[in-house]
Amino acid sequence: MDALDRHIINGLQGGFPISERPYAEAAADLGIEEAELLDRLRRLTEDRLLSRFGPMYHAERIGGALTLAAMAVPEGRFEQVAELVNAKPEVAHNYARDHRLNMWFVLATEKPERIAEVIADIEAETGLAVHDMPKRQEFFVGLRFQA
Amino acid sequence: MIPDATDRRLLAALTDGLPLVSRPYAEIGAPIGLDESQVIERLTALSEAGVIRRLGLIVRHHELGYRANAMAVWDAPDERADELGRRLAAYPFVTLCYRRRRRPPSWPYNLFCMVHGKERGVVRAQIARLIEENQLGELPHEVLFSGKRYKQCGARFVGRHEAEAGRRAG
CATH class of the missing domain: 3.30.70.3460 (Alpha-Beta Plaits)
Incomplete structure (x- = not known):
C-alpha cells in the first residue's frame, strides 16, 4: 500500500457520486485518472484490504432489522459453535471477545421477525443461550478508518 | 419513503458492491430493466431518504492494521x-x-x-x-x-425475495 492507496482509502469511504461517471469524478477529486482509480480499487479488493465498493443500508428504513447478540461458549466448544453460528446467512460479523460472554455477532435480517427465529435456531442447535441486545438509540459517528 | 419493489430489486443488485467499471450505474440497472438515468434517480432519492446511509468503499479494518x-x-x-x-x-x-x-x-x-x-x-x-x-x-x-474474527461479510437486508422473483420472471 503506497501513499496514493492511502489517499484513495481515506477519501472514498463516503460521499461517492451518483452520476454517469462517478469514478471519473472521484478520480478528479483525488487528482488522478479514472483508469488509475479503477485499477487501484481492483487491486485493493484483490489484496483484501477492501471488502467491497458499496452501500451501507439503513436496516429499519429498508424494512429489515439488525441486532448485536452474545453467547457464553465453553472454551472447548468455541470452534464448533462458531461454525454453527457462521453457517447462518443472517450472521454478518462474528468476533471472539475476552469476557464470559465470549462470542459476539451481528444479525442482519430482511424482516424484523426473522431475528427471533434465527436466535431460536442458534439456541436449539448449540444448546446455549443467546443474549440479544438490540439498539435503542444510535449516536452518529460515521465509521471511518484511516489507512 | 418506503422503497418500492423496483427500488428493492435495485438495492439487492447493489448489495454486493458497485461494479468497478466506468459507468457502474448503467451496469447495475441492465439486468433489472432500468436504464442509467433511472438508476441514478432512484439511488439519489434512496440516499436522500437515508435508506442508503453511505455509498463508498468498505475496508477490511483488520487488514488495514486495526487489530x-x-x-x-x-x-x-x-x-x-x-x-x-x-x-x-x-x-x-x-x-x-x-x-x-x-x-x-x-x-x-x-x-x-x-x-x-x-x-x-x-x-x-x-x-x-x-x-x-x-x-x-x-x-x-x-x-x-476483540480476539479472532470468525466472520465479516456485508449485512444482507434485501435480496433473497428479489432474487427468487427474478428467477421466476426469467
Missing part, C-alpha cells in the same frame, strides 16, 4: 444515557456508539462504544480519556477487546 478493537460498555442511568452517548460519539476515535437493551444479570450494560485502534495501549488511553472527561468513573464499566 486493537475495543468495545467499551457502561451501565448508564437511563435518564443520562442518551446525553452521554451523544458526547462519546463526538470523539474522533469513537467509531460506533449505541444505547442497547441490557440483559441482566449476564449483561447490565446499556451504553456501547467501539474504539478501533492499532495498539491496545493507545486504545486504553483513549477510553480512559472518555471516562475522565465525562465523569464516567462511578458507572459500572468493562472493556472487551
Whole structure:
C-alpha cells in the first residue's frame, strides 16, 4: 500500500457520486485518472484490504432489522459453535471477545421477525443461550478508518 | 419513503458492491430493466431518504492494521444515557456508539462504544480519556477487546425475495 492507496482509502469511504461517471469524478477529486482509480480499487479488493465498493443500508428504513447478540461458549466448544453460528446467512460479523460472554455477532435480517427465529435456531442447535441486545438509540459517528 | 419493489430489486443488485467499471450505474440497472438515468434517480432519492446511509468503499479494518478493537460498555442511568452517548460519539476515535437493551444479570450494560485502534495501549488511553472527561468513573464499566474474527461479510437486508422473483420472471 503506497501513499496514493492511502489517499484513495481515506477519501472514498463516503460521499461517492451518483452520476454517469462517478469514478471519473472521484478520480478528479483525488487528482488522478479514472483508469488509475479503477485499477487501484481492483487491486485493493484483490489484496483484501477492501471488502467491497458499496452501500451501507439503513436496516429499519429498508424494512429489515439488525441486532448485536452474545453467547457464553465453553472454551472447548468455541470452534464448533462458531461454525454453527457462521453457517447462518443472517450472521454478518462474528468476533471472539475476552469476557464470559465470549462470542459476539451481528444479525442482519430482511424482516424484523426473522431475528427471533434465527436466535431460536442458534439456541436449539448449540444448546446455549443467546443474549440479544438490540439498539435503542444510535449516536452518529460515521465509521471511518484511516489507512 | 418506503422503497418500492423496483427500488428493492435495485438495492439487492447493489448489495454486493458497485461494479468497478466506468459507468457502474448503467451496469447495475441492465439486468433489472432500468436504464442509467433511472438508476441514478432512484439511488439519489434512496440516499436522500437515508435508506442508503453511505455509498463508498468498505475496508477490511483488520487488514488495514486495526487489530486493537475495543468495545467499551457502561451501565448508564437511563435518564443520562442518551446525553452521554451523544458526547462519546463526538470523539474522533469513537467509531460506533449505541444505547442497547441490557440483559441482566449476564449483561447490565446499556451504553456501547467501539474504539478501533492499532495498539491496545493507545486504545486504553483513549477510553480512559472518555471516562475522565465525562465523569464516567462511578458507572459500572468493562472493556472487551476483540480476539479472532470468525466472520465479516456485508449485512444482507434485501435480496433473497428479489432474487427468487427474478428467477421466476426469467
